[in-house]
Amino acid sequence: MMLAALDWSFILDHIPELAEGLGRTLKVSALAIAGAFVVGAVLGAARAHRVPVVSQLAAVYVELIRNTPILVQIFFVFYGLPQFGIRLSPFTTAWLSVLIWGGAFNTENFRAGFEAVPRRFREAGLALGFGRFETFLHVTLPIGGRIALPSSINTYISVLKNTSLLTAIGYAELTNVSRSISAETFRDTEMLVVVAVTYLALVWTLSALIRVVEKRLALPEES
Amino acid sequence: MTLPDWVQPVAEYMLEEGLTATLRMAVLAVIGSTLAGILLGTLLTIRWLPSRALIRFYIEVWRGLPIIVTIFLIYFALPGLIDVRLNAFTAATVGLILWGSAQVAEATRGAVQSIPREQHEASAALGFGWVGRHRHVILPQALRRLLPPLVSLLVNVVQNTTIAAIIGVAEVLEAGNRSVERLTFTTSESHAFEIFAGVMAIFFVISFPLTRLAAYLERRLV
Numbered sequence A: 001m002m003l004a005a006l007d008w009s010f011i012l013d014h015i016p017e018l019a020e021g022l023g024r025t026l027k028v029s030a031l032a033i034a035g036a037f038v039v040g041a042v043l044g045a046a047r048a049h050r051v052p053v054v055s056q057l058a059a060v061y062v063e064l065i066r067n068t069p070i071l072v073q074i075f076f077v078f079y080g081l082p083q084f085g086i087r088l089s090p091f092t093t094a095w096l097s098v099l100i101w102g103g104a105f106n107t108e109n110f111r112a113g114f115e116a117v118p119r120r121f122r123e124a125g126l127a128l129g130f131g132r133f134e135t136f137l138h139v140t141l142p143i144g145g146r147i148a149l150p151s152s153i154n155t156y157i158s159v160l161k162n163t164s165l166l167t168a169i170g171y172a173e174l175t176n177v178s179r180s181i182s183a184e185t186f187r188d189t190e191m192l193v194v195v196a197v198t199y200l201a202l203v204w205t206l207s208a209l210i211r212v213v214e215k216r217l218a219l220p221e222e223s
Numbered sequence B: 001m002t003l004p005d006w007v008q009p010v011a012e013y014m015l016e017e018g019l020t021a022t023l024r025m026a027v028l029a030v031i032g033s034t035l036a037g038i039l040l041g042t043l044l045t046i047r048w049l050p051s052r053a054l055i056r057f058y059i060e061v062w063r064g065l066p067i068i069v070t071i072f073l074i075y076f077a078l079p080g081l082i083d084v085r086l087n088a089f090t091a092a093t094v095g096l097i098l099w100g101s102a103q104v105a106e107a108t109r110g111a112v113q114s115i116p117r118e119q120h121e122a123s124a125a126l127g128f129g130w131v132g133r134h135r136h137v138i139l140p141q142a143l144r145r146l147l148p149p150l151v152s153l154l155v156n157v158v159q160n161t162t163i164a165a166i167i168g169v170a171e172v173l174e175a176g177n178r179s180v181e182r183l184t185f186t187t188s189e190s191h192a193f194e195i196f197a198g199v200m201a202i203f204f205v206i207s208f209p210l211t212r213l214a215a216y217l218e219r220r221l222v
Helices: A008-013 A015-048 A054-066 A070-084 A090-115 A119-127 A132-169 A174-185 A189-217 B007-043 B049-064 B067-082 B088-113 B117-125 B130-167 B172-187 B192-221
Strands: none
Touching: A008 A015, A008 A189, A015 A054, A015 A090, A015 A132, A015 A174, A015 A189, A054 A090, A054 B192, A070 A090, A070 A132, A070 B130, A070 B172, A070 B192, A090 A132, A119 A132, A132 A174, A132 A189, A132 B067, A132 B130, A174 A189, A174 B067, A189 B049, A189 B067, B007 B049, B007 B088, B007 B130, B007 B172, B007 B192, B049 B088, B067 B088, B067 B130, B088 B130, B117 B130, B130 B172, B130 B192, B172 B192
16 A cells, blocks of 8 residues: 555666666675775784784774764764865775775674684694795684674675765765755655665665574684 | 953854754763663564564664765654654764664674573573563663773764764764854855864774773773
8 A cells, every 4th residue: 555655657767876876885885895805814814813913903993983973974084084184985984984984893793703713723724834824814814704704794784885875975885865855845754765765675685694604604613 | 471352252152052052962872872772682582583583674774874964864854764863963863873873783692692591591590581680680780891892882973973963963073063154254264174173083082981980890890
């Protein structure tokens, strides 16, 4: 009944614009997720192996980001930094701020994953003549990375959802495009229903994917 | 050391008006989320398919949507759908409760199911009905395990109140925004860097002890 009340031709007319917005949402998410993976793996390793200086700096970065709202971080980058001549475009602000946020959470995910790798695995690696870095690359990373996988995928899903906040700085991602269309046409309901369904489809697909990936990459049970 | 002239009125506005609204919203949202979440999470453990499917759908929808979209739906789309008009503060609070109750419901389900079967059986043998069994035996024990996620929820709710700024609620972030705008007009200097750094500092001071507390509880109770 409620679905019948929606004006479907109005929605169909605006599909091309919405698709462009969705494209930007996905582009920013992909960049931020890739970046958050690298930041998380590198800083997570530094934290887990207590690399001096880097580990402490990473801890400060993690606490600072986790204990402040992401929307404030976005505003700080977009409106605060220009005061010192650092002027970033909405697109750069967009992927950079969600990358910084996701990287902090991912650092924690990977730190926990690396720390969960049994000591004797690393000792075995060293005993086989691998250097410390090679041991990390061939032993800790593959095993710890898999332990960290479920929590890090959850972080990536949050990154995707958080890109919707970029509407506040006027970056034309999905949410922002829908609001612009509503502002011009005074039609809120149709646009928001479409946007909500799109996000749910994305998030639910990714969550289902986690379960598949988790099963395939799960570590064999220790006997 | 004397502070520049612009600082005091901005700080007063952000702390008196902004922080009051932030805390009021956070408290309402946490209470609402906890009550609704514990109820839904407990009901979710009943093996009756229709109620389980319905609650599962509720949880997956409100956890899956970005909170800003939920708040937009309530604030902008609800008047068109069922002719309900909420002011910005209420709309944002309801949005936070929908999201928060979904989180609490999921955590409650896990906590209730972690209580050994024998507890259910023993209390049933003592003559408790379903409600009495959960009220007096199961939930008091489950609550211990719920404590760490509830503290984390508090942190997340406090941080997520900033999203209300997007629909114009004058909480801390919006108070900061308006101050930046006012300063830009009157003095041509925005001071956005200092003001948003200040907003971050306010949230850090609230969140940091709470995240420590959540981590401590987690270690103690597990």
